[in-house]
Amino acid sequence: MAQQTVTKDDFESMLLDSFVDNDAAEGTVVKGKVVAIEKDLAIIDVGLKTEGRVPLKEFGQAGRDGTITVGSEVEVYVDRVENAMGEAVLSREKARREESWVKLEEKYNANERVEGTIFNQVKGGFTVDLEGAVAFLPRSQVDIRPIRDIAPLMNVPQPFQILKMDKRRGNIVVSRRAILEESRAEQRSEIVQQLEEGQVVDGVVKNITDYGAFVDLGGIDGLLHVTDIAWRRVNHPSEVLTIGETIKVQIVRINHESHRISLGMKQLQADPWEGIGAKYPIEAKFTGRVTNITDYGAFVELEPGIEGLIHVSEMSWTKKNVHPGKIVSTSQEVEVVVLEVDPDKRRISLGLKQTLQNPWEAFAEKNPVGSTIEGEVKNKTEFGLFIGLEGDVDGMVHLSDLDWQKSGEVALEDYNRGDMVKAKVLDVDVEKERISLGIKQLAADDLADSSASNEQGGLRKNAVVTTEVVDVNDGGIEVRIADSEVTAFIRRADLSRDRNDQRPERFAKGDKVDARVTQYDRKTGRIQLSIKALEIAEEREAVANFGSSDSGASLGDILGAALKGRDDK
Numbered sequence: 001m002a003q004q005t006v007t008k009d010d011f012e013s014m015l016l017d018s019f020v021d022n023d024a025a026e027g028t029v030v031k032g033k034v035v036a037i038e039k040d041l042a043i044i045d046v047g048l049k050t051e052g053r054v055p056l057k058e059f060g061q062a063g064r065d066g067t068i069t070v071g072s073e074v075e076v077y078v079d080r081v082e083n084a085m086g087e088a089v090l091s092r093e094k095a096r097r098e099e100s101w102v103k104l105e106e107k108y109n110a111n112e113r114v115e116g117t118i119f120n121q122v123k124g125g126f127t128v129d130l131e132g133a134v135a136f137l138p139r140s141q142v143d144i145r146p147i148r149d150i151a152p153l154m155n156v157p158q159p160f161q162i163l164k165m166d167k168r169r170g171n172i173v174v175s176r177r178a179i180l181e182e183s184r185a186e187q188r189s190e191i192v193q194q195l196e197e198g199q200v201v202d203g204v205v206k207n208i209t210d211y212g213a214f215v216d217l218g219g220i221d222g223l224l225h226v227t228d229i230a231w232r233r234v235n236h237p238s239e240v241l242t243i244g245e246t247i248k249v250q251i252v253r254i255n256h257e258s259h260r261i262s263l264g265m266k267q268l269q270a271d272p273w274e275g276i277g278a279k280y281p282i283e284a285k286f287t288g289r290v291t292n293i294t295d296y297g298a299f300v301e302l303e304p305g306i307e308g309l310i311h312v313s314e315m316s317w318t319k320k321n322v323h324p325g326k327i328v329s330t331s332q333e334v335e336v337v338v339l340e341v342d343p344d345k346r347r348i349s350l351g352l353k354q355t356l357q358n359p360w361e362a363f364a365e366k367n368p369v370g371s372t373i374e375g376e377v378k379n380k381t382e383f384g385l386f387i388g389l390e391g392d393v394d395g396m397v398h399l400s401d402l403d404w405q406k407s408g409e410v411a412l413e414d415y416n417r418g419d420m421v422k423a424k425v426l427d428v429d430v431e432k433e434r435i436s437l438g439i440k441q442l443a444a445d446d447l448a449d450s451s452a453s454n455e456q457g458g459l460r461k462n463a464v465v466t467t468e469v470v471d472v473n474d475g476g477i478e479v480r481i482a483d484s485e486v487t488a489f490i491r492r493a494d495l496s497r498d499r500n501d502q503r504p505e506r507f508a509k510g511d512k513v514d515a516r517v518t519q520y521d522r523k524t525g526r527i528q529l530s531i532k533a534l535e536i537a538e539e540r541e542a543v544a545n546f547g548s549s550d551s552g553a554s555l556g557d558i559l560g561a562a563l564k565g566r567d568d569k
Helices: 008-025 093-109 177-194 359-366 407-414 447-453 531-546 555-568
Strands: 030-039 041-044 052-055 073-080 089-091 114-122 123-129 133-138 160-164 171-175 200-209 211-217 222-226 246-253 258-263 285-294 298-305 306-311 333-340 347-351 372-381 386-388 393-398 420-429 434-438 464-472 477-480 487-489 510-521 527-532
Touching: 030 093, 041 073, 052 089, 073 093, 093 133, 093 160, 123 171, 133 160, 133 386, 160 177, 171 177, 222 246, 258 372, 306 333, 359 393, 359 420, 372 393, 386 407, 386 420, 407 464, 477 510, 487 527, 510 531, 527 531
Parallel strands: 133 171, 222 258, 306 347, 393 434
Antiparallel strands: 030 041, 030 073, 041 052, 073 089, 114 123, 114 160, 123 133, 160 171, 200 211, 200 246, 211 222, 246 258, 285 298, 285 333, 298 306, 333 347, 372 386, 372 420, 386 393, 420 434, 464 477, 464 510, 477 487, 510 527
């Protein structure tokens, strides 16, 4: 037989063909045959020059139970054609992974669920086996709510949703939560369709918050707001409810778009506001318990579900601008008076001070005008003294009522806070809550003596007196009646008929001024003078004596004639 000679060119050609075949095989999944099994390794021929060795454990259950035998056909991944030992480097695990990636990409693109098993915990989450491909499950994507024990979910086949795939980096991110939310949404929709507003159902208290409680209605949660638990005030739901408790509730409102359900418990009870006007008539007295205190008042529970408000202005006759918490305390039993009832707004206005007698009325009954009282100087101001009186009320002594002879400002210097003084009651205005006192009225009454010598015929109402200005301030002028030590105060508004002339600075100490007596109480010694009243009276007298509205004479002519006539007398 003739020997075939292989030339150098033929050898190079075969070598190149071999390299081409090998390059095509590396990085691909090929079929091979098991030619032998040595201990825990399977020897596999994939058509290369040499066989490769693959651990039996990479074949999963088939490798462990002996299903893989000599002659079995398997798919493996060609990692390298030949290693340093001259063997092919094969991998069943990589073959499974490549196979899984193809299937997973198809399901990811189609937005389909995949089957997987959580098998390990890593930083920030867990690893999931997706039929050979390893995916990452973030901790936030495990369940709808945070779970403490992951053990029941480990090594259990279950569905997942692929959120992200990056083959180049070998990253797959999956979510179990998305599956649960989808199932829950379907379940919620079915349950909501079966519910109706006004329906009464049983539920289990699932969670309690500051603003209410979430109640499980059998697959869907409803919110029981704290204001719908009971007709009475509930400060916190935990006062009435406990987690795990079964309660009966009414469906108040259903939002079919968001599947939100509002529940109520108080709606199953009789409304205590029915016929509230007849139960709590105005000005009637009742006893209640203080349930809440705010800056603007205190709430009082008259009966379960019925609360009224004592406004801060109705809490005390005398304590003004005081926080309600300093007058009443929470849980205190108090007697109140009904001031107003509004059934539509479900409001009841109550009064606390009305249960006690008005201290100004009590003072007036006990101390009529003209009586003498004694009290402590509580405050000293530029216009007078405030005297503390019985019943926690104050009376005021005006500057003009301090002394017959001294001016108000000079007399004021004789008094200090804390001094005990006596005074005469001049006036009590219950509505305005004012008590006017006079100290000079306790001294001998000079008015009777002055009246005899007064040229106008004595001090009486509407009499005209001549005075001398002894002091001027922003509020008016203080004057002394001529030929006496009697002083009086003419207010700013009484200084002139013309508003532009009602300026105290028009006057100076020592000026002589005529004024009309508008009030004189001989019992209290109180006198009021007015320049304005005198001007008005003179104008009327002039019109009556010297002209009328249709005489053609000007007002200046009339007044001029009147004044001339008075001077001629």
